[in-house]
Amino acid sequence: MARRFPRLVAIFILWSLVLLGSAAAAPTEDRLAGFDQYIAQVMKDWQVPGLAVAVVKDGKIILTQGFGVSQVKTGQKVTPDTQFAIGSCTKAFTATVLGTLVDDGKLNWDTPARDHIPFFKMYDEYVTAHLTLRDMLTHRTGLARYDSLLSDIPQTRKEIVDRLQYLEASRGFRAAFGYSNIMYVVAGYLAEQVSGQTWEDLVRTRILTPLNMKSTNFSPDEMQKAPDFARPYREEKGLVKQIPFAYIKAAGPAGSINSNVRDMANWLLVWLNKGQFNGKKIITEKALQDIITPQVIASGRMEYDEKSFSAYAFGWMVTTYQGRLMLTHEGEIDGFHSSVSFLPRDNLGVVVLVNKSDNCPVPGMVVFNVYDRLLGLPEAPWNQRIKQQFAQMQEAQAKLKSEKEKNRKTGTKPSHPLDAYGGIYAHPAYGFITVIIEGDRLKVTTGDKSTFLTHYHYDVFETAEEPLELAGLRLTFHTDPAGDIASVSAPLEHGIKDVVLTRINEKK
Numbered sequence: 001m002a003r004r005f006p007r008l009v010a011i012f013i014l015w016s017l018v019l020l021g022s023a024a025a026a027p028t029e030d031r032l033a034g035f036d037q038y039i040a041q042v043m044k045d046w047q048v049p050g051l052a053v054a055v056v057k058d059g060k061i062i063l064t065q066g067f068g069v070s071q072v073k074t075g076q077k078v079t080p081d082t083q084f085a086i087g088s089c090t091k092a093f094t095a096t097v098l099g100t101l102v103d104d105g106k107l108n109w110d111t112p113a114r115d116h117i118p119f120f121k122m123y124d125e126y127v128t129a130h131l132t133l134r135d136m137l138t139h140r141t142g143l144a145r146y147d148s149l150l151s152d153i154p155q156t157r158k159e160i161v162d163r164l165q166y167l168e169a170s171r172g173f174r175a176a177f178g179y180s181n182i183m184y185v186v187a188g189y190l191a192e193q194v195s196g197q198t199w200e201d202l203v204r205t206r207i208l209t210p211l212n213m214k215s216t217n218f219s220p221d222e223m224q225k226a227p228d229f230a231r232p233y234r235e236e237k238g239l240v241k242q243i244p245f246a247y248i249k250a251a252g253p254a255g256s257i258n259s260n261v262r263d264m265a266n267w268l269l270v271w272l273n274k275g276q277f278n279g280k281k282i283i284t285e286k287a288l289q290d291i292i293t294p295q296v297i298a299s300g301r302m303e304y305d306e307k308s309f310s311a312y313a314f315g316w317m318v319t320t321y322q323g324r325l326m327l328t329h330e331g332e333i334d335g336f337h338s339s340v341s342f343l344p345r346d347n348l349g350v351v352v353l354v355n356k357s358d359n360c361p362v363p364g365m366v367v368f369n370v371y372d373r374l375l376g377l378p379e380a381p382w383n384q385r386i387k388q389q390f391a392q393m394q395e396a397q398a399k400l401k402s403e404k405e406k407n408r409k410t411g412t413k414p415s416h417p418l419d420a421y422g423g424i425y426a427h428p429a430y431g432f433i434t435v436i437i438e439g440d441r442l443k444v445t446t447g448d449k450s451t452f453l454t455h456y457h458y459d460v461f462e463t464a465e466e467p468l469e470l471a472g473l474r475l476t477f478h479t480d481p482a483g484d485i486a487s488v489s490a491p492l493e494h495g496i497k498d499v500v501l502t503r504i505n506e507k508k
Contacts, residue, residue, distance in 0.1 A: 031373045032063070038369055039067050042383055047240045048356045049233050050078040051363075054261035055370055056272060056342075056349040061265045070230040070355065072242065083215060083229040083260050084353035085246070086338040087331025088181070090257040092291075094188050095137055095315035097202045099287035106194045109134045109290065113186070116193050120186075121165040127173045133190065135174065136183040137314040138295040142169035143180045144493040149429060150181055150251035151447050151469075157189040157199075157250050166429040170495030177298045177312055178495075181254040184315075188253025199253050211270065211277050213263035220245035223258040230355040232335015240356065246334035255333055261351050264340065268349035271327065271342055292327055292344075294318040306368070306380050321368065322377050330364060332357050339363035348374060361386045409457040416459075416485060418442055421477055425488050425501035433501060435488070444475070 043051055050068040054061065066078030101107050107116065110132050114120040122128045127142065135141050146167055149160065160182065171178055188199040195202055200218050208216050215226065223229045224245075234243045248256050259267075266277060271292075275283040283291075294311035302309055310319040316327045321343070328341035337360040342349030350370045352363035365382035372379045414421070418437050426432050433446045435453075442453040442461060451470045453461035459477040463470050473490050476498070480486035489498040 031376070032370075035369070035373065036067075039366065042362050042365060043068055045383060045387070046356075046360060046362050047235055048354050048360065048362050049240060050082070050230055051352065051354045051366070052078050052080060052082055052084065052261040053353075053366060053370070054080070054265040054268070054351045055374070056265050056268045057374065058347045059269065059273060061262075061269075064261050064265060066261075070228070072231070072233070072240070076228075078230065079228060080262050081215065081228045081260050082353075083217075083223045083226050083258050084338065084355060085220075085223070085232070085256075085258050085331075085333045085336040086264070086340070086353065087255045087333035087336060089329050089331035089338050089340045090253065090255045091184050092315035092329060092340070093203050093207060093257060094184055094191070094199070094253040095291050096283055097199070097206055098133065098137070098187060098191055099283050099291050099314075100206050101191060101194055102290070103284050103287050107133065107190075109137075113190060116190050117161065117186075120161065123165060123168050124173070127169070131173070133187060134295065134314075136180075136187045136190075138312050139177050139179050139183065139298075140174050140296050141180060141183055142171045142173045142175060142178060143167060143183065144170035144178070144495050145180060146182050146429075146493055148492055150185065150248055150254065151449075155250045157185055157192070157253075160185050160250055161189055163429040166427070168496045170493070177296045181251065184254035185251050191253075203257075207267075207282065208263075210280060210282055211263070211266045213259065213266055216257060216259040216263045218252055218256050218258070219249060220247060220258070228260075229258075230336070230353075233356045234335055234358055235356065243335050248333070255331060259353075261353060264351040264353075268340070268342055268351060272344065272347055272349055290314070292316055292318065304380070304385070321371055322375065324371075324375075328367070332359070337363050339367050341367045343371065346375065361390075412457045414455060414459055415479070421461075421485050423485070423503045426504045427499060427501045430492070430499060430501065433488075444470075446470070 039051060048068065049072050050070045052066045053063065055063040064080035066080055066082055068078050070076050070078045070082045102109065112129065113131050113133065113136070114128060120128065122131060131141060149163060191202055192199055217223055232243050232245055233240050270277050270282050274285045275281060275288040291314040293313055296312050297309065298312040298317060299310040306322050308320040310317050316329055319326050319328065324343050325345055326341060326343050328339065331338040335355060335357050337354050337357055339352045348371070350367045352366045354360060354362055365386060368380060368382055421442055422436050424432055424434050433444055435442055435444050443450055444453055444463070449467050449470055451463045451467060453463060453475065456462045456474060461475050463473040465471045475488050475490045477485050478487045478489065485503060487500050487502045489500045492499045
């Protein structure tokens with residue numbers, strides 16, 4: 001009996017391995033059982049009109065599916081072919097194009113930007129001399145966000161680069177992570193200078209065409225020519241409303257790409273297959289590794305056991321989920337939110353696109369739910385957690401608003417008649433705003449957006465709630481030694497002093 005024991009143990013171990021192997025190979029359909037119901041619930045809880053998801057596993061696209069509606073008015077259903085704006089998930093495309101130029105020997109991650117853009121100039125001379133492509137792509141330039149400079153006003157990428165010299169930093173150069181869309185615009189412009197092609201042509205020829213991403217494009221006009229596209233929505237006062245598309249052509253390298261989950265699944269396959277697609281090299285493995293290597297700590301928050309701190313690479317956030325290495329990026333642009341994510345060591349990736357903006361948390365929580373299911377992990381209660389976070393955030397915002405109101409001086413009035421405040425005010429980076437009197441109120445216009453001003457106290461006026469992009473701003477008018485209104489200032493950027501616009505015409 002003793003001599004037969006090892007054989008019995010071997011048989012038992014072999015049979016156990018077979019059983020374990022069968023469990024590990026459980027059909028994807030079984031692991032995704034109930035997924036549709038989960039999607040329906042989170043879409044309902046967060047008032048998301050439409051959602052599309054793609055899942056890639058072990059080199060194959062195992063799921064592409066649409067949920068809800070792409071257009072509320074018509075009731076058109078979301079399909080895997082529905083186009084959405086992907087926002088800042090565009091940044092990885094920009095980094096990849098630059099990686100292919102590094103492969104070609106046309107540039108280096110650490111060459112100063114002014115070597116390729118002779119007129120390049122930052123606010124600080126030292127930064128001008130030393131800022132590199134690596135600094136731009138990892139958000140460590142010290143610049144504030146300055147997103148208001150990337151609106152849909154007519155401008156060129158060169159004009160955006162020209163304005164850098166007037167933009168103050170909000171932190172030290174290379175001192176810390178500070179997300180900057182404008183620097184991805186500069187990186188895209190640098191790629192154009194080096195290659196002699198537009199950023200759009202570079203992305204199209206080096207990424208979209210080789211990856212058969214035929215439905216991917218760069219503008220709302222192109223997207224709306226497609227038979228299947230989503231319209232943008234935003235929640236305002238508890239109601240979901242359709243809003244205009246965002247036109248950011250000049251800022252394209254930071255976030256203008258539109259795509260669908262079929263195309264984006266091909267994009268994921270490149271990252272899970274060491275830079276190759278269908279046996280063709282898109283980018284070298286070395287350049288790919290450069291792009292996904294952590295460069296700067298982006299967030300030290302570790303609220304939950306499932307997630308660790310985050311670092312930023314080139315167009316990708318690097319972190320862990322449930323102890324597994326994760327590369328991820330989210331994107332948001334007017335009316336859309338997206339999440340693109342992959343676990344390289346598990347050969348698994350997910351894309352989620354929705355047509356609702358304003359910090360919509362649904363794409364991220366859907367990604368995590370897919371990972372939990374396919375990796376056989378307990379499903380983390382992300383929906384409940386984030387609901388609680390949002391409730392706390394709303395409470396804090398209400399408290400902050402109440403505290404600000406305490407500073408208001410009641411019983412005051414403007415120092416001048418209203419028509420004295422009218423005029424054109426200018427800033428070398430922000431351009432122009434126009435203030436006029438309409439009826440018995442002041443009205444301010446910037447680009448294609450206008451809002452009325454309400455007197456707050458003294459020479460401070462507050463913008464109306466519409467449009468949302470201009471809501472809640474307090475404009476302070478200033479006089480010159482002669483007592484005339486000479487300038488206006490506003491807190492347009494977090495982390496720097498108020499931006500001052502100088503009056504350039506005669507008072508009206």
